[in-house]
Amino acid sequence: MKIYHGGPGYKEDERMHWLSKKRYKIGLVIPTLVVYMVFIIIPIGMSIGYSFTKYSGIGKATFNGLTNYMRLFKDRLFWISLKNTMIMFILAFVLLLSLSFLIALLLNNKLKGVDFSKSLIFSPAIIAPIIVGIIWVYILDPNIGIINNVLDAIGASGLKQKWIGGNTLSPYSIAIIYFWQQLGYLVTVFIAGLKMIPGEVLEAVEIDGASFIQKTMYVTIPMMKSTISTVAVLIITGVFKIFEIVQQTTGGGPNHLSETLVTYSYSMTFNSGDYGYGMSLATFTFLLSLVITGIYSILTRERGE
């Protein structure tokens, strides 16, 4: 049934009908598709191609089959960078998803100072990651960092740690920095999602006498599923792109012990001039993020959808 048939909206409806024709849809999509192909798909394809070669970035690449991938699994530093990436992923995923949602719930209420708090929480998101790294060097550095100096000042020198630059804590510290940087942005996404929940539904639940926890568990979270999924995907893809923070705080060191997959790929490609191996690392990272995103999508897919 056409709602506007014969009415004043008829012409608009016809125009919409014109737009719904397959060939026009294709025509509209093509420019975007071309840009996407040239700047995303083709470079990914080329990277995958180079991952099967020995190439120093100078001269011609020579095909070497699966050698780079075989080397990858024997490379101790690859496993370290994978472990670090997964530490950052798990920490960031758990902390960011839960805390950003809770903070959004809190800030969605009409409390005093909410607007100021929103600005404060969002502010790290507008700082360039490279600057974020510099700021945190002055907080975490074992010698000049605020934390260790405060510990010294209060007579708790025994608690001093190599928060960055040591053999253990760097990936955890980097996950915390990433958490700090991303929190405000994700809180904002959640608040936008919360605003989409019809007020009458929440009012009805309150009239029915549901507690805050019941309201959150049985109404808010189910109605926020698509927002939660979006945030989860943002976190997953974001963690696999952490680069500047690592470069600025530790440079991947000491001795690659705080490398992530991305920084190790960069180091192999541009510092060691081993483009083929670097691209095999990049391809692995790309596939891993695809797999994790895919698993998450499958696990959270609603039945019957």
Next chain:
Amino acid sequence: MKKKSLKKVTSAVLVAAMSMGLLAGCGGSKSSEEAKTDADGATVIKFGIHVANPKKQETVTYNIVQGFNKENKGKYKVEFVAADTEAHSKNMKLAAQDGSLPEIVHLDSAEAPEYNEAGYLLDMSDFLKENKDIDDALDGMEDAFNDGKVQYGLPYQSNVQGFFYNKDLFDKAGIAYPTDDTTYDEFLDMIAKLKNSGVTPIAIGSKNSGYSMWEFNEFFSRYGWEDNEKSYTGDKAKYSNDDMNACFEKIKGLADAGAFPENMATIEYFDAKQLFNEGKAAMFGTGQWDCAEFDKNVGEHIGFWWGPKFGDSSYEQNIAMKVPAAPLVVSSAVKDNDKAKEALYAFLKYYYGEEAAKISYEGSIFPATNYDGIAATDSQYAMNAMITALGNGWETPKAAPDQTVTPAVQEAMYDAIFGVMQGTYSPKDALKNMDSAAAN
């Protein structure tokens, strides 16, 4: 029907044009065989340099270029293509692939042979044949960049590398200055005393600056790097041996003695240098490029030392680490461009000439060339300290050890040195990593 077909054709043409435009945009442009000229009609040649701000970071080279441009106004002009070391390396690789390599480029010694093999570089033998005086002034230093067939580069400068030390801090700690005969054990004793005096014995930083290991090139040489050159270069290089193990054990010994800053993993070369400039560190390993800065900050208290001698090494210990700096290379595209070649040869004549050598000395940089009657002034304390050290007449290696290996091994070597210093690797593991890098 006709109208529809026309629309289809138009759409297809537009899409194709857009795609081609994008692809063309990505493709870059091939270097023109026509020489570029500026508003005054001067032939312009590009100089790819490894620092972002040549005026501040490579003042001598900047002054030489300005001197050349002034002398050749309206005829030739050199313009810098500047980027920091890492970005410069990436940019030059892309430019080489793209055919847009600047006419003259500063390249890392480890990368230059690959550019040569790929045919990107001009053989500079003709230039040397045409300029016998320059060939003589280089005095064989150019051999480091000759593969037996092609003279693919000429040394940018002479690098003199070792330990600078602050005499004032040594005096305060009551320690005698190191000499040509100071042994490794005496060095360890010196480090302990400096540490007790409250200063960092040796400033060094590994964050994004693994390359800042110049003082250890002397260690490698004193453990026979040059004598065993064949074992340490090429595809079959092997570093796990008693000599290199002993060498790395000495580096470990320094770390165990607390010679280095605790936060060396989170500070860079520039931060470490700052520690030395501010009198918080007693020694700093570097080369002559930092002389001017030390003159300003440490002044007459500066001293220079080659490093300790090793009693357990059977190799030559009287080695002065005066080596050719990474090469200047010329794009092979210049071969087909007479005007650019003419301008480039004029620049090289100036760069390796007497006037440029004077500019170098004024800026406390040792040029690659030797000309009589050019010397440092009395207030160039750091350079004079180096000249004094060079006065012993010791033999000099053909190239610094870290400049004789492939980029992958070089990176593994830097990683190995800092790994041993930071306790991440044992000397044996560090050497195994270097072996693996060579094998890959």
